[in-house]
Amino acid sequence: MIRDKEIRAITEQIMKVTDHETFQPILTDSINKTVMELCNQLNHNFSMQKRQLAAYYDTQDSYRKMLSNISHDLKTPLTVVKGMLELVDLEHRDRETNQQYLHKIEEKVNDVIHMIHDFFDLNKLESNDTPMLLEPLDLSELSRKVILTHYDAIDQKQLTLDIDVPDHPVLVNANQQALERVLDNLITNAIQYGSDGKVIGLRIKHVAHRVEMMIWDRGKGIEALNQSHVFERLFTLEDSRSKDYSGSGLGLTITKRLVESMNGTISLESVPYHYTEFKITLNQS
Known part of the structure; x- marks a missing residue:
């Protein structure tokens, strides 16, 4: 009882x-x-x-x-x-x-x-109002196309461009507008934050049934204690908030949401002034 x-x-x-x-x-x-x-x-x-x-x-x-x-x-x-x-x-x-x-x-x-x-785009991505429409896309061709749009900025900063992209088509299951935005954001990020390393690179390779794309630089990089925060909304390194850089602080957050909407993953590896790499993994089509 x-x-x-x-x-x-x-x-x-x-x-x-x-x-x-x-x-x-x-x-x-x-x-x-x-x-x-x-x-x-x-x-x-x-x-x-x-x-x-x-x-x-x-x-x-x-x-x-x-x-x-x-x-x-x-x-x-x-x-x-x-x-x-x-x-x-x-x-x-x-x-x-x-x-x-x-x-x-x-x-x-x-x-x-x-x-x-950027604020509106992130809000739209997080609300999941409309599903991302995916289709077979040639990542090799698309990456070259986006790189060309940044040629003036790369030339102005006198950067060496290291491209390792297959000559043949590399098909991934993705959304063209989203994938172009991801490439644009990451290349812009490498140019703005990695220019003191004087070289930026882009590499694409197959891994099993997936495709990996790496965008890297040898600039100032990101300290270990900050690496887990770079994809958070409005996170920016304090020394990057200068008059020479303008932005919403949402670029990498939007990039991560877009990659995940395409059933992909994004990761960061950085050793300051040695090597900083953002790696995107997408499903092969």
Whole structure:
């Protein structure tokens, strides 16, 4: 028989948990099997609620950080735009100087538009509103095509380009728009962060029934303690937040979501100033 005293003791402990969100385990000295099973089930439920609450707080912290960074990243280029507009003097300043100011304004406005597009794109990816349509694509041809769009930036920074891509088609099951975005993001990342190593590379190879694509550089890389965070939304290394770089801080987060939407994986290996590699693995078509 279950004694009233045992029930009252359990009830009092439940009230403490619900009133103060302490999530302390429910204890009993009863040897009654039913009472013991009840306590075990309550403790299991409280443990689940504790994990859910912790995840909720983590999400709230993430969104607060995201809003803070959005505010900072939007404020910076808009402040520059405001300052440049104040310097433009169509009546008294020479045309060439005004054109320089207007060009800088256009660059900063484009930065803001790019950031806003990134925020919307990530939101769309995480909402899973529409499934990713996959089809056979030639990764060799597509990678060469995207690399060519970055030729001016590579040439301007005087980088050596090391390409190891098969001459024959390498078919993967992917979405063309998503795969182009992944390639563009990773090559841009290598150029911006790895240029001090003076070489960037792209390699494609078959592994069993999968295809691996590696984009690498020999630049400053990423310290071990930061490597597990690079795919988190709005994570950027502090020394990369300079006036020479503009971005939403969502590039690698979007890249990871796109790769996963194509049933692929992405990983990072980095030894600063020696070798930094992002590896994409996709299903062979």
